[in-house]
Amino acid sequence: MNVVHVVLPGDIDDPATPSGGNAYDRRVCRGLAALGWTVREHPVPGGWPHPGAAERAALAGVLAALPDDALVLLDGLVACCVPEVLTAYARRRRLVVLVHLPLDGEAEAGALAAATRVVATSGWTRRWLLDRYPLPPDRVSVAAPGVAAAPLAAGTPAGTRLLCVAAVTPLKGQDVLAAALARVADLDWTCDCVGALSRDPAFVDRLRRQLADASLAERVRLSGPRVGAALDAAYGGADLLVLPSRRETYGMVVTEALARGLPVLGSDTCGLPETLGYAPDGSRPGLLVPPGDPEALADALRRWLTRPRLRARLRHAARRRRDTLTDWTVTADRVAATLEEATAA
Structure with missing residues (x-):
């Protein structure tokens, strides 16, 4: 059975601070589980993407506790600001970084260079990353967000x-x-x-x-x-x-x-x-x-x-x-394909 360790922001399920990134992460974790993956979550509290020393140490502790060759999917909000942490474990872990919003800087460049694979959440983000950083194109994939089916809004005649x-x-x-x-x-x-x-x-x-x-x-x-x-x-x-x-x-x-x-x-x-x-x-x-x-x-x-x-x-x-929108199963399939590539790399 495929096992993936998912490193998430500590507020992943906080209803007071909902975000598109957190919603995406939660949907992907559920989708991977539905595909038969064993998903082990590791929320890391902190002021990401501006962590203090204790928060960096906590992330390093999470990665250190994982077995050699562990497959790790890291939210980019956490991963892209700590290249030194990722680099320390890149040889003994299969690191996949999920980039929602590029941070644009040397830290992000170093973090993505340490990753086995990178998942961008839009085609625009993938193009931006490849233009900005010397990443091999075959290491950067796209898994755009899905959307849940919903009833049509009634609307008002005046559109106010x-x-x-x-x-x-x-x-x-x-x-x-x-x-x-x-x-x-x-x-x-x-x-x-x-x-x-x-x-x-x-x-x-x-x-x-x-x-x-x-x-x-x-x-x-x-x-x-x-x-x-x-x-x-x-x-x-x-x-x-x-x-x-x-x-x-x-x-x-x-x-x-x-x-x-x-x-x-x-x-x-x-x-x-x-x-x-x-x-x-x-x-x-x-x-x-x-x-x-x-x-x-x-x-x-x-x-x-x-x-x-x-x-x-x-x-x-x-x-x-x-009628043209895709649901979250498509997103999970694409993330799963990238994780499988990372496992085989």
């Missing part, structure tokens, strides 16, 4: 219910969204921002002041994190997903929205256009605007809110794109 699902941080761009919403305050809409409020409290405070100064505090709700049925309800009650990220290597919330037939207004950055994709007839199931540009985002919002034909076209495309 906006939804943003992301941890409230500068990277996710809620400040850009607030500036854009201030420019369309003359229109009818509400916006529900769902996501952790604890990752950057200073940014959250600035965002609250920004919303108050623009008299939007009653129309934009910072709802905090939601998981399970509560998150399903948020999608089900929305008309449009808005994801104004400054950088997004994949954007799992995009396919979660598309699985419900929701169009997406997102940033034209990194891997997000690839994730949005196209309906079978070649139409986009949403709109893309330059990242960090409140005026462009406001213009797209105004078009969505004032043009019924545009809303109808994007909704139709989103429902057609829904």
Whole structure:
């Protein structure tokens, strides 16, 4: 029986700090188990990707306790900042690093060089890694996130219910969204921002002041994190997903929205256009605007809110794109194939 040891961030199952990376890791662990793998999890608490000495030592202790030739799948949030730890065990362990969001630096270069194989979670990420680091292309594979089937969102005729699902941080761009919403305050809409409020409290405070100064505090709700049925309800009650990220290597919330037939207004950055994709007839199931540009985002919002034909076209495309999405079994199969390659290497 195949055995894989999976090194995970310590908050993997913390409902207060949900993330796409944690959701991906949990789905992959379950998927590997369903394929017959013995999955042994090793959560490592700490401030990853900025660990202290004790956290580095704890990770080294996990790897040291494993048998020689053990197959180890490491979340890149943990692995890519500690090349010295990975290098120390690279000859006696088969290390596979799962890269969700590249860290871009010498530490990451060293960590990936020590790995037997690398799994990227999007085609964009794989291309970025190969452009940035001297990695053999045959050692870097892609296992894009899947998505669970979901019922179609009902939607409202006027499309006024906006939804943003992301941890409230500068990277996710809620400040850009607030500036854009201030420019369309003359229109009818509400916006529900769902996501952790604890990752950057200073940014959250600035965002609250920004919303108050623009008299939007009653129309934009910072709802905090939601998981399970509560998150399903948020999608089900929305008309449009808005994801104004400054950088997004994949954007799992995009396919979660598309699985419900929701169009997406997102940033034209990194891997997000690839994730949005196209309906079978070649139409986009949403709109893309330059990242960090409140005026462009406001213009797209105004078009969505004032043009019924545009809303109808994007909704139709989103429902057609829904039929092309793959589920998590495909993701697990691709990760399993890479693990088998690492075992044979």
